[in-house]
Amino acid sequence: MASNQLVKDPFNVIITGVGGQGNVMASRILSNMLVQKGYFVTIGETFGASQRGGSVMSHIRISSHSTWSPQVPKGRAHIVVTLEPIEAIRVLANYGNEEVKVLTNTRPIYPAGVIAGESAYPAIEEIEATLKKLSHGVWLIDATEEAVKLGNPILGNIIMIGALSALGDLPVNRDDFNAVIRRTLPGDKVADNLKAFDMGAALLKN
């Protein structure tokens, strides 16, 4: 059993984005970092047909003593990490509260309706203002742009995990990340993932 360093138990993290952004991978890596520290973690995920261009969400429930339901109750998210900015707003409508913290990638993936001109996509400044009104703190991170610089946009998810770890609300650090990816990823991917993690941590601190 873990020595309980959670500010809330269960501590609820929601990772959200659009199918294909590595949402599931991000939730697995974060959860494994916590499991190896002795915490109970439940991940509730939507994937399958729901991943084809649609919104995807992972609910991560972290506890020092038991397994919680794979769905966070309304209004009970502590941290929302989003790989696509408007998905943060969508998630807050159900799971947000005055105390929630939001870490969001700034890179939009336009819904088909927006591409077709049937609906409008808000400017990033508007998204930021909305998120500020609905949360205790917002961190905007250019994860995809930085990941492209690292050579692969998919690393945006790891940049966000790096940022989340640096936020300090969860009892996880770089060593935990390193241990998990060395166990779960092919050897040639480790260096790039560590770089992405460090990049995320640095971006949060700026």
Place this chain on the structure above:
Amino acid sequence: MSHLTDTKKDASYLVMGNEAIVRGAIEAGVNVASGYPGTPSSEIIESLSRVASERNLYVEWSVNEKVALEVAAAASFAQLRSLCAMKQNGVNVASDFLLHLVGSGTRGGFVLVTCDDPGALSSVNEGESRYFSRLMEIPLLEPGNFQEAKDMTKWAFELSEELKQIVVVRSVTRMSHASGNIRYGELPDIERKAEFKYSGFIFDPEEGVVISAPVDWKHQQQQAKVKRAMEIFENCPFNTYEGPDKPELLLITSSACYLYSKEAVNVLGIEDRVGILKLGTTWPLPPKLLAKNLSRTQKIMIVEEVLPFLEENVKILAAEMAAEIGVKTFYGKKDGTIPMTNELNPDLVISGLSKILGMEYVPVSAEYDQLAKLSAFVGAPARDQVFCPGCPHRASFLSIHNALELDGRKGFVCGDIGCYSMAVRPTGFETLKTLHSMGSGMGVASGFGKLGQFGMDQPILAVCGDSTFYHAVIPALVNAVHNKANITLVVLDNSGTAMTGFQPHPGLDYNVMGDEVPCIDVAKICSAIGARVEITDPFDLKGTREMLNNLIEDSNGVKVLIMRKACALSPQRKNKKDFEMRVDETICLGEECGCNRFCTRIFRCPGLVWNEKKKKAEIDQVICAGCGVCADICPQHAIVKEEVA
């Protein structure tokens, strides 16, 4: 190597519900596993295939669920332990064999894992498999957490061997696709030899013939097994009670709903008022256990997803035992406390509990709630499901749509289950007009194709995927050819069972074990059945559209067009661009072009976006898959493709 065969003691593993089921099967010493892919069940067979050589298993993706159940049954008849996995809809397909099987009985431990999808997160219905257990008179187990998913699966094999009957383990999406910590048990070291014994007396369950006749005698045997299961379930550790001895309200639940119920009671802080009876054995229900728990209080709430299966069965027992336990007040589906459609969550249970107990629960301030909802309405435009960038279906359906428009006789397309089901939506140009079960597009089209004598003169098309073709289209194709239906079948051949994650099918030259196997050619089958067969590359828009019009105009029976292009997410195409794409801004006329922004309003590829500032189309290089198709749709030729060296 898979962590699913680890032997570390006292280690905690984070596993998906489906992996927990797999570990349970490995701990039980499973020998043979079969199934057909279907969300949320697919990871079970996939994970077993990864440990097949290490644990000396035989694992196969069968052509459909009925055959999968037959394949796994053979192993049981030969005294091996076998597992068959499928999504709920698959149980419908397998049910004909299942009814015969439960009459004949089984030998080696035989477990059917069904994964239901309440809320249809990855389905086009939310069908129930629980009722099959009652209908077929076989035991039903439902894990209420991840540890139980493992432990219960292992136990199901033992139960099956004791009863000489197949045992069902039923999971749901929120269990199969959720993950949690579990502790592993020991791995067995038993070698089983396969031998089918058939020389005994006809009534001998171990060595006689395996048959469901003589029916009356066999049926009595079968019902005796259900009775025995009921006795075993009276003292089963998977049925648990937590809460005060005499609670104000007794909540009865199972499966993922147990976790929602526990959470709801915790959120409301009513652990001292509400007791939870969690049932792991939901058919047949153990009457003594129910009598003991129903006697605790007068108010009973039943929490389950979709249909009132548990509720009905508990009420029947409660009526039978009324003299002993007294008259109860029930809350559940029938009185509207719990919704009868869609999946549940902690909030729906909270809402039911608050209503019954007269409590008020406000999760967030009304002010916050209103602002958050309004913000999402205004600031989070809906995200419709779309075909992926580079998906062959977008090109295929554009050609089908254009061919039907050009034909002008109000032709239409009948479809079935696959990513291409999304062609009912704008992403497939709203081309599909009927959508039902696996293979049904062809069967329905076969019926439409015989309505000419009643004046129907619309061209009729059916679509199916390559895996679906083998699963359920072949009989419908035979039917259409034999009965001279005048229709065109389009096989959207993307080289794998794409929607569920590229499981191999009989059209490929490898199987799930990685062996080289003969591939069964779609074109040759269709030709042998007697259809006219053509093949095109859907990325050749002009050639495909012309061929389709040619086939639609051919009124001589059944035509088959195979549109062959690998899925954009397939191992052979993923992350490999054939072309670098760009929009030449000097050529794109934007809104001034007479095309009505065809590329962004109609074609709707996520990689081809509209730049609001420049009022021109542009390529999103992070999303574009480089398939090159959009270069052929721009009337101005403003979309430029350059081959990647």
